[in-house]
Amino acid sequence: MIKLAVNFLVLVFxxxxxxxxxxxxxxxxxxxxxxxxxxxxxxxHQFEIWGEDVTLYLPVIxxxxxxxxxxxxxxxxxxxxxxxxxxxxxxxxxxxxxKIYYANTRKNNAGEYIIESSKIMHLDDQHHPINKAPLDFxxxxxxxxxxxxxxxxxxxxxxxxRYYKSSAYNGVPKGVAAVVEPLVVxxxxxxxxxxxxxxxxxxxxxxxxxxxxxxxxxNVMGLIPFFPFGANLTGNIAVTxxxxxxxxxxxxxxxxxxxxxxxxxxxxxPVPMKLFLAPIEVIGIFTKPFSLMVRLFANxxxxxxxxxxxxxxxxxxxxxxxxxxxxxxVVFISVIEILVTALQAYIFTTLxxxxxxxxxxxxxxxx
Numbered sequence: 001m002i003k004l005a006v007n008f009l010v011l012v013f014x015x016x017x018x019x020x021x022x023x024x025x026x027x028x029x030x031x032x033x034x035x036x037x038x039x040x041x042x043x044x045h046q047f048e049i050w051g052e053d054v055t056l057y058l059p060v061i062x063x064x065x066x067x068x069x070x071x072x073x074x075x076x077x078x079x080x081x082x083x084x085x086x087x088x089x090x091x092x093x094x095x096x097x098x099k100i101y102y103a104n105t106r107k108n109n110a111g112e113y114i115i116e117s118s119k120i121m122h123l124d125d126q127h128h129p130i131n132k133a134p135l136d137f138x139x140x141x142x143x144x145x146x147x148x149x150x151x152x153x154x155x156x157x158x159x160x161x162r163y164y165k166s167s168a169y170n171g172v173p174k175g176v177a178a179v180v181e182p183l184v185v186x187x188x189x190x191x192x193x194x195x196x197x198x199x200x201x202x203x204x205x206x207x208x209x210x211x212x213x214x215x216x217x218x219n220v221m222g223l224i225p226f227f228p229f230g231a232n233l234t235g236n237i238a239v240t241x242x243x244x245x246x247x248x249x250x251x252x253x254x255x256x257x258x259x260x261x262x263x264x265x266x267x268x269x270p271v272p273m274k275l276f277l278a279p280i281e282v283i284g285i286f287t288k289p290f291s292l293m294v295r296l297f298a299n300x301x302x303x304x305x306x307x308x309x310x311x312x313x314x315x316x317x318x319x320x321x322x323x324x325x326x327x328x329x330v331v332f333i334s335v336i337e338i339l340v341t342a343l344q345a346y347i348f349t350t351l352x353x354x355x356x357x358x359x360x361x362x363x364x365x366x367x
Contacts, residue, residue, distance in 0.1 A: 033312035041232045041304045043142045044098050045073035049227040056227065058144060062100065063135035064091055073138070082121035082129075093134075096121055100138075101131035142239070145231030149217045156180060187212055187349065195353035196360065204356050207250060211243060212349040219300060219341035223334070234344070235301035237293070244293035247352045252285065255359040292351060299344055303337045 047056040057074035069088045073095075076084055082096040085103050092103035105113050106122035113132040116122070122130045160177040163169055173181045192201040192208055221229040233239055261267060263281040266274050310329045314322050 031312070031315045033309060033316060036312055037305045037308040040308050041235055041301055042098060043140045043232075043236060045076070045095070045138060045140055047141055047144070047227050047230075058139045058141070060100065061137040061139065062093070063137060064089070065134075066091060069093075069134070085120060094120055094131075096129050096131075098140075099129070099133065100136055101129055101133045103131070105132040106130050107132070141231045142233045142236055145218065145221060145229070145233045146239075148228055149214065149221060149233070152217060153213055183213075184209060191346075191350050191353050195350065196357040200357075200360050201353075204250070204353065207246070208349050208353055211247075211352065212345050215243070215296065215348055216342055216345035219344060220338075222300065222304070223337055223341065232301065232304055234296055235304060237297050240293045240297040243296070243348070244289040247292060247355060248286075248289040250352075251288075251355045251359045254356055256362075258361060258363040259359045261363075288351075288355060292348060296344055296348055299340060303333070303340060306333055307337070 045058050045060060047058070048054075049056060055077075057072050057077070060069075060071050060073050062069045066089045069091070071086065071088060075086050076095045078084075080095055080097060082094040082101070082103075084094065086093045093100055094103045095101075101121070102113075103120050104115055104118075106116055106119075107130045108114050124130050156176055157180065159175075160173075160180045163173070163175060163177045168174075169177075187209055188201070188205065191212075192205055196204055215234055218233045222232050222234060224230060263285065264278050266277050266281070269277065307330055310326050310333065313326050314320075
């Protein structure tokens, strides 16, 4: 089993090595490890299955000044620097660092967008684009990965549910159910009940189970570097922000009288201290979900960047003697990342349950 795991990790390294070598880099250019790392962790409009030679181009869906515009991202093939102009419905579009903008537009000093045909892309002093951008509803790599993970979860849990309802179930789970049941019981007994309470945990179980399996599965999928996996979904700040906002909403909707009393008028302390603590507690309402968002985003993104950075050592030193060191380091970090995939799902779910428990906790009067 250990040998199989090591072989798998070496395969992961080999594929990552190939992808890093196949990124936008040639002999006439100096290898840029930062650009390579960011290329792998950011979202994209295509799946590079085997470098740029075998690529799956995803649909671009834009809401523009003239309505919906759709086309294949293949039309931007080979360009991510705003050099290729795509004309649709009399409008020109360019792609710059995986973001789509109107070509030849810029924001003037009055904050209005104007057309200036002398230049395709306009950048500010920090090299940030100031072109006008349409609303982008494209099926990107992260969106594709999210839908795939939801499909996998539906198949797994529907299959398990049908097994429990079938005549074959005799009290002992088998197949998919044998894998799912211990995890569900773990979330219930080790996360939900201890943090929320045995009387109130049931109504929060659907969310806790969903977020636990969703984060864990997507963390694992992000470590697998070949199609249809490899997207850095849980390393996307928009995804972790959305999950944190849902936890924030559930927490504050569930908050009882005792919860809000502890925030605005902390019992058991002098009145001057109550006035001092109230603003701090109000700030804490927002810092808790903020920490959830940043923790998941930072840990997952950091893991991807470290692995790519270790692989990049081969290209930086331009020596085959560095390869064995990189292989050992990548295998070591990959083992840690496998543990982190489950750990981050556990932490996010546990803290969410803890916040729910704090919001629904009954008042304890001291006698």
